[in-house]
Each structure stands twice: as C-alpha cells, then as structure tokens.
Amino acid sequence: MLGIWIGKLILWILMLRGRDATSLPGKVALRIAPGLLRRFGGRVKRVIAVTGTNGKTTTTSLLASMVAETEPVVTNHKGANLAQGIATAFLRACSWTGRLRANTAVLEIDEATLPVVARDLPIGVIVVTNVFRDQLDRYGELDGTLAKLLDGIRQTQATLVLNGDDPLCRYLGLRSSRKVLYYGMRRETARSPRREQMRDGQFCLMCGQPLRYDGFWYGQLGLYRCEGCDFVRPHPLYQGELQGGFLRFSEEGLPALMLDLPAAGLYNAYNVLAAVSAARALGLPSAAIHGGLRAYRPPEGRMQRFDLEAPVTLHLIKNPTGCDSVLDAVVSDARAKLLVIGVNDLAADGRDVSWLWDADFELLVEDARLTCVIATGLRAYDMALRLKYAGFPESRIRLEPDLIAALKEGISSSAAAGAAMHALVTYTLLHPAARWLSERRDQLEPQGALYRTSVS
Amino acid sequence: MSRKALCIAHLYPDLLNLYADRGNITVLRRRLEWRGYDVDVVRVTHGEVPDFSRYHLVLLGGGSDREQAIVADKLRGCKAEFQSAVQDGLPVLAICGGYQLLGEFYQLPSGEKVPGLALVDMVTEAMPDAPRLIGNIAVWSEEVGVIVGFENHGGRTRHGHRPLGRVLHGHGNDGVSGEEGLRHLRIWGTYVHGPLLPKNPALADAVLRDALAYAHLPDELEPLDDRLEREARAAFAALRMADVAPMLRSEAGSP
Numbered sequence: 001m002l003g004i005w006i007g008k009l010i011l012w013i014l015m016l017r018g019r020d021a022t023s024l025p026g027k028v029a030l031r032i033a034p035g036l037l038r039r040f041g042g043r044v045k046r047v048i049a050v051t052g053t054n055g056k057t058t059t060t061s062l063l064a065s066m067v068a069e070t071e072p073v074v075t076n077h078k079g080a081n082l083a084q085g086i087a088t089a090f091l092r093a094c095s096w097t098g099r100l101r102a103n104t105a106v107l108e109i110d111e112a113t114l115p116v117v118a119r120d121l122p123i124g125v126i127v128v129t130n131v132f133r134d135q136l137d138r139y140g141e142l143d144g145t146l147a148k149l150l151d152g153i154r155q156t157q158a159t160l161v162l163n164g165d166d167p168l169c170r171y172l173g174l175r176s177s178r179k180v181l182y183y184g185m186r187r188e189t190a191r192s193p194r195r196e197q198m199r200d201g202q203f204c205l206m207c208g209q210p211l212r213y214d215g216f217w218y219g220q221l222g223l224y225r226c227e228g229c230d231f232v233r234p235h236p237l238y239q240g241e242l243q244g245g246f247l248r249f250s251e252e253g254l255p256a257l258m259l260d261l262p263a264a265g266l267y268n269a270y271n272v273l274a275a276v277s278a279a280r281a282l283g284l285p286s287a288a289i290h291g292g293l294r295a296y297r298p299p300e301g302r303m304q305r306f307d308l309e310a311p312v313t314l315h316l317i318k319n320p321t322g323c324d325s326v327l328d329a330v331v332s333d334a335r336a337k338l339l340v341i342g343v344n345d346l347a348a349d350g351r352d353v354s355w356l357w358d359a360d361f362e363l364l365v366e367d368a369r370l371t372c373v374i375a376t377g378l379r380a381y382d383m384a385l386r387l388k389y390a391g392f393p394e395s396r397i398r399l400e401p402d403l404i405a406a407l408k409e410g411i412s413s414s415a416a417a418g419a420a421m422h423a424l425v426t427y428t429l430l431h432p433a434a435r436w437l438s439e440r441r442d443q444l445e446p447q448g449a450l451y452r453t454s455v456s
Numbered sequence: 457m458s459r460k461a462l463c464i465a466h467l468y469p470d471l472l473n474l475y476a477d478r479g480n481i482t483v484l485r486r487r488l489e490w491r492g493y494d495v496d497v498v499r500v501t502h503g504e505v506p507d508f509s510r511y512h513l514v515l516l517g518g519g520s521d522r523e524q525a526i527v528a529d530k531l532r533g534c535k536a537e538f539q540s541a542v543q544d545g546l547p548v549l550a551i552c553g554g555y556q557l558l559g560e561f562y563q564l565p566s567g568e569k570v571p572g573l574a575l576v577d578m579v580t581e582a583m584p585d586a587p588r589l590i591g592n593i594a595v596w597s598e599e600v601g602v603i604v605g606f607e608n609h610g611g612r613t614r615h616g617h618r619p620l621g622r623v624l625h626g627h628g629n630d631g632v633s634g635e636e637g638l639r640h641l642r643i644w645g646t647y648v649h650g651p652l653l654p655k656n657p658a659l660a661d662a663v664l665r666d667a668l669a670y671a672h673l674p675d676e677l678e679p680l681d682d683r684l685e686r687e688a689r690a691a692f693a694a695l696r697m698a699d700v701a702p703m704l705r706s707e708a709g710s711p
C-alpha cells in the first residue's frame with residue numbers, strides 16, 4: 001500500500017509542477033514495493049502487450065484508443081515501456097486505495113522487459129510489430145532480442161498477433177507453441193527492392209539457408225521463403241492494402257473495412273494494421289475500430305505538427321529502418337522545406353551513432369525542394385559529416401549543436417523563405433524539442449486569436 | 457572505364473552489415489571521386505564467388521557470430537586465391553568481425569572454434585564470463601596519427617604482427633595489451649568502427665594509397681578540404697574522450 005501512496009504522491013507533485021511523469025513515480029514505487037506490478041496484475045482481467053522494434057508506441061496508442069471506445073483502459077504513454085513506466089501507468093489509473101476502474105490494460109512493453117514482467121501480468125494477447133536491429137549496445141546482437149521475446153512469450157499463455165511479413169516474427173510464431181494470428185500486407189502490393197536495403201535476419205533461423213524474397217515492403221518485411229526448408233511467409237489472416245489515404249482491411253468471411261490513416265506512409269499503415277488485427281483478435285466491433293482511429297492523436301514525435309511562424313513537423317529517429325521511413329515522408333512532402341536533424345548519443349539514444357550511415361540520407365540529395373539542413377545535438381558534427389558524404393552540398397549544411405538555437409534558426413529561416421520545417425531528432429532530444437515547440441505555439445496563440453478576430 | 461579506375465570489393469555486405477560498413481565504402485568512393493578517379497564498387501553477396509584478380513581493395517565488415525561463421529565457410533572455398541592476392545599486396549581493410557576472420561580461429565563462449573582464413577598469425581577468443589569491450593576508442597598510429605571511433609566486441613584477439621596502433625582511450629585488441637588492430641603486408645585490421653573511416657580521413661587515404669600502388673597507379677593523393685572531418689574528430693573527443701581532446705584540438709586548428 002505504501003508503494004502506491006508514495007507513487008501517487010510523486011505523480012501528483014510532478015503533475016502539479018507540469019513535469020513529465022511517465023517513469024519516476026513507478027520507479028520509486030517499485031523500489032518500495034517490488035511486488036507492485038503483480039498486485040496491479042491481479043486487479044485487471046486482461047492485459048494486451050505490444051512489443052517489437054518499430055511502431056510499438058503508435059500501435060499501443062491506436063489499440064488503447066479502440067478499446068477505450070467500449071470500456072475504460074489502462075495504458076502507458078509516450079513510450080515509457082520499462083517496468084517503471086508500466087507501474088506508472090497503473091498508478092495513474094488507480095485510486096489512492098489502489099482500486100482500478102479498468103478491467104483491461106493495453107501496455108507497450110520493451111523487448112527486454114517482457115520476460116521480466118510477463119509472470120506478473122495476466123497477458124492474454126501479445127502483439128509483435130517487427131524485430132529490427134536496434135540499440136546494439138544494449139542487447140549485444142539481434143539474436144539476443146529474439147531470445148528475450150521468446151522467453152517472455154513462453155511465460156504466458158497468450159495468443160500472439162504477429163507481423164507475418166517479418167521472418168523474425170514468423171520464427172517467434174513457430175518457436176513459441178502458442179496460438180498465432182498473422183497479419184500482413186496484401187501479397188500483390190509488394191515491390192522489388194529499390195536500394196541497398198538492409199535485411200536483418202535474411203537467413204532462415206530454422207536451418208541457416210538464405211531466404212529468397214519474391215517482393216518487399218520495407219526493411220526485411222516481404223514475401224520470403226527459405227531455399228532449404230519449408231520456412232515461408234504465412235498467408236495472413238488479417239490483410240491490409242493501401243488505397244489512397246486509406247487502409248483496406250480484410251479478413252476472410254467478413255466485409256472489408258476502409259480505415260482512416262492518422263499519418264501517411266507504409267510504415268504507419270503497418271501500425272494501423274497491427275492495432276486493428278489485435279482489435280479483431282479481441283473481438284472489438286468495427287464501430288470501436290473506426291471510433292478509436294478517429295479519436296487517436298499522434299503522440300510526441302510521431303509526425304507531430306506545430307503551427308508556428310512556419311509549419312513545423314517533429315519526427316523521432318532512432319534506427320536505420322525507422323529513419324528511412326521518416327526520410328521517405330519528408331521527401332514526399334511537396335512543399336519547399338528546411339530540415340533540422342538532431343543526434344544525441346546518450347544511453348537512450350544508443351551510444352554508437354554508426355546507424356546514421358545505414359540510413360538512407362542520400363534520399364535528401366535528390367530532393368530539389370530542400371534548401372538547407374541544420375545539424376544539431378551532441379553529435380551534430382557526425383550528422384554533418386554523414387550529409388557531406390551522402391553528397392549534400394557542404395555550403396547548405398549548417399552546424400548548431402545547441403538544440404533550441406537550431407530550432408529558432410530553422411523556424412526563422414523557414415518563415416523568411418516561405419518554407420516548411422521538419423525536425424528529425426533522436427530520443428533524448430524529443431522531449432526538449434516537443435516542449436519548446438509547444439511553448440512557442442502557446443506564446444503565439446493569443447496573437448493568432450486576435451488576428452483571426454480582426455479579419456472575420 | 458577511364459585510365460584512373462579503381463575496383464573496390466565489399467565482401468558479403470548482406471552478411472557482414474552490423475556496423476554501418478556502408479559508411480566506409482561511401483568514404484572510400486567519395487574520396488576517390490573527388491580526386492577524379494572512377495570507382496567501381498563490387499558487392500559480393502552470399503550467392504556469389506569473389507574474383508580476387510579483379511579487385512584493388514577488399515573490405516570485410518562485421519556481423520553476428522552466426523553470420524561470421526557463414527562467411528568463414530564461404531571464403532574457405534576460395535582461400536588459395538585470396539591468400540595469393542594478399543601475398544602479392546592486395547590491400548584488405550578488415551573491421552571487427554571481418555578482422556577476427558583473418559586469423560586462425562574465433563573461439564565462441566561455448567568453446568566451439570569457428571575456423572578463420574589464417575591469412576595472418578592470429579587467434580580470437582570470447583570467454584564465457586568476460587564482458588564485451590564496448591565504448592568510444594582512440595588509437596595512436598605512427599602511420600596515420602590518431603584514429604577515433606567506437607568498439608563493441610566480445611572476442612579478445614592476440615597476434616604475432618605489428619598492431620595498427622597503441623590504445624589512447626578504450627580497450628583495443630584484448631583490453632590489456634594496450635594494442636589495437638593489426639598491420640601486415642597491406643592488411644589493415646581493426647576493431648574500430650563508428651563507422652571507421654568518416655572521422656579518420658588520414659587512415660582512409662592511407663588505405664587508398666595502398667590500393668593505388670597495388671593497381672600500379674601513382675599513389676600521391678591531392679589534399680582535400682577536410683575541415684569538417686577535423687572539426688568532427690575534435691568535437692567527438694571533446695565530448696567523449698577528454699583525455700585525448702588536446703591532441704585533436706591542435707590538429708583541428710591546423711590548416
């Protein structure tokens with residue numbers, strides 16, 4: 001009980017001060033009461049866990065939003081996906097006596113945290129979005145991530161909702177001996193690879209032979225099959241297909257759904273597909289699925305927009321595959337534009353910044369509407385060097401290691417040129433950037449309101 | 457192809473792709489192109505057999521243990537050709553896992569020995585309880601000055617050749633000898649990535665001079681404007697390796 005009180009108290013103080021309270025209350029509460037998660041786990045009927053490398057924050061938010069259409073739900077926000085973040089989510093939702101109003105929790109859980117918390121929570125469904133190379137210095141190598149996921153899955157009796165287009169997810173499905181429901185894009189929409197795309201795990205994990213691909217979506221997601229054994233992309237139960245700004249979702253025997261996409265691009269389409277597949281697995285009605293998508297607001301750094309002196313879009317970049325999808329979205333923006341790219345090398349960003357060289361910054365060189373890039377963050381010089389060797393003219397690269405100064409410079413240059421600004425930042429720069437941009441918007445808003453009144 | 461064409465082979469980029477070796481290839485290619493050379497980069501993928509008679513430089517990058525074993529297996533099939541080209545002076549830049557592959561074997565924590573190519577007199581062992589050697593690294597090389605980057609390896613390497621340089625900051629070959637990397641014939645072996653070459657232009661040029669010499673081309677390279685590279689080296693050291701920062705600060709200030 002003491003743990004809950006102290007956790008709630010810290011939460012309350014932090015919120016009063018307007019501070020970010022996604023982890024600290026849970027961290028302190030868990031130190032006082034190590035059994036806290038098990039206690040909370042005993043008070044909800046079901047937990048849906050979302051894990052994987054890319055897209056788990058968005059998928060979690062989308063799914064929580066859909067569940068919330070039908071019943072109260074506990075969920076963790078802003079990617080606080082370690083044990084302390086999960087504990088904080090419960091603290092936020094419970095009363096001072098520890099009572100919960102919700103029966104269902106939709107939780108984003110870090111791959112390495114899953115085996116640690118799996119026994120404490122009544123996990124009925126586990127969604128794995130994909131397994132890409134991510135944060136090597138934390139996990140060693142890719143095989144470690146798979147082993148942790150498998151360990152976590154085996155501690156539960158959960159039904160798995162897996163990305164069938166990802167051979168690593170398929171491997172998890174085959175090795176877990178749990179009930180598995182696969183989702184994937186419609187076969188006919190796969191394309192041939194455009195560049196030297198990285199494809200981790202392109203060797204069959206069952207027999208070691210090379211995997212052959214008949215088509216790709218992105219990264220290692222595609223129509224794979226093993227040359228040496230019967231390891232092959234499964235026919236997905238839930239299928240998605242991009243049609244204009246919509247995702248056509250189909251499941252055999254049921255009418256197809258045309259779904260709104262909250263953000264553009266294939267990458268986001270996969271997140272929607274994952275969330276809707278999990279919603280179907282839970283038996284949510286289509287009204288809740290549509291309603292949840294409409295109610296969803298992109299969290300920090302997932303193409304978050306700010307209307308300032310120039311229009312600003314904030315993106316999180318954290319690994320090559322995710323970064324490529326952001327670069328894809330940036331170059332497909334038809335407006336004149338300026339970029340601020342911020343790279344830090346703290347623990348949460350990954351201390352090794354070599355991944356910048358695996359991301360396709362060459363895409364920017366071909367974008368005639370891009371006037372200038374401002375490199376910022378602790379590793380601003382590494383970013384500038386990456387752009388130089390991508391073939392971006394050195395005369396159009398500016399260096400400003402201080403994040404706020406870089407954002408200011410970017411906004412005033414964009415405004416002067418009538419251009420849009422995109423800010424791409426790594427994890428530890430995300431909250432400072434989002435906070436500064438929202439404060440700036442709040443300062444501008446009274447003037448904006450005045451201006452609008454006078455013209456109407 | 458013009459008279460000044462150089463052929464660089466990137467061996468098994470689909471298997472050995474853990475540490476952004478694509479960045480090293482980009483740097484080699486650009487630094488030649490900026491000087492008016494034509495560059496042909498051959499990506500030798502898992503289904504192909506390398507043709508060592510065509511190449512002027514070979515790059516071997518790093519991969520996971522499983523993938524390294526596959527590469528060792530493939531390269532043993534053409535070991536004689538590789539070996540004789542290296543004896544004739546074919547330059548090899550081998551990084552991390554690729555570096556370990558050059559030796560006689562790589563012993564996994566389980567005790568299992570993955571045989572290497574035995575191009576050099578070298579062995580690597582990964583002890584079950586020893587921690588991985590991870591972090592920023594700086595190395596002093598008589599040939600090219602300070603080399604900076606990041607290292608991340610479980611294996612401890614010992615060899616009977618010259619090292620690439622002495623460790624100024626970080627771990628190096630085995631974490632105790634104070635030595636990093638290997639130099640033998642025109643082989644450059646190292647654990648430094650990050651990737652290796654963008655922030656070490658002097659090393660990139662030294663490797664390229666080896667490749668030009670092997671191709672029987674004049675091996676003088678016009679100087680390039682490396683101000684940004686020098687600033688990046690200095691900024692990195694100032695931020696993460698204060699003990700070597702003064703050496704790089706004086707270099708950045710030089711014209």
Ligand SMILES: [Zn+2]
Pocket residue numbers: 204205206207208209226227228229230231
């Ligand atoms: Zn197979």
